[in-house]
Amino acid sequence: MIACARCGRERKALAGPPVPGATGEEIAQRVCAGCWEEWAAMEIKVINELRLNFMDPAAQATLTSHMRDFLFPGDDSSVKPGERLDFDSIGEP
Numbered sequence: 001m002i003a004c005a006r007c008g009r010e011r012k013a014l015a016g017p018p019v020p021g022a023t024g025e026e027i028a029q030r031v032c033a034g035c036w037e038e039w040a041a042m043e044i045k046v047i048n049e050l051r052l053n054f055m056d057p058a059a060q061a062t063l064t065s066h067m068r069d070f071l072f073p074g075d076d077s078s079v080k081p082g083e084r085l086d087f088d089s090i091g092e093p
C-alpha cells in the first residue's frame, strides 16, 4: 500500500515502475495502481488533443510534463500556465 500523490488515499501500489528511468521509479513510489490506470486512458486523450507526433523528439517531453501534472497535482507544474490541460473536460465534444 502507498499514500497516493494523485487520489490522496492509501491504495494498492503498482507492481513495479510502469515506465523506464527515474520517472518510472517515482511513479511506482508515489502513485497507486488505480490512478496509473486512469492515466493510461487519459494519455490517449492527451495525445489526440495535442496531436502529438512522436517523430518529433519534443513530443515525449510534452507528454511527460502533462503526465506529471495529472499524477502529481500537488507538485509544482512543469507545464506553462497557459498550456495546462483541464483533464476533466479533455476529449469531450
Ligand SMILES: [Zn+2]
Pocket: 004, 005, 006, 007, 008, 009, 011, 031, 032, 033, 034, 035, 036
Ligand atoms: Zn491514487
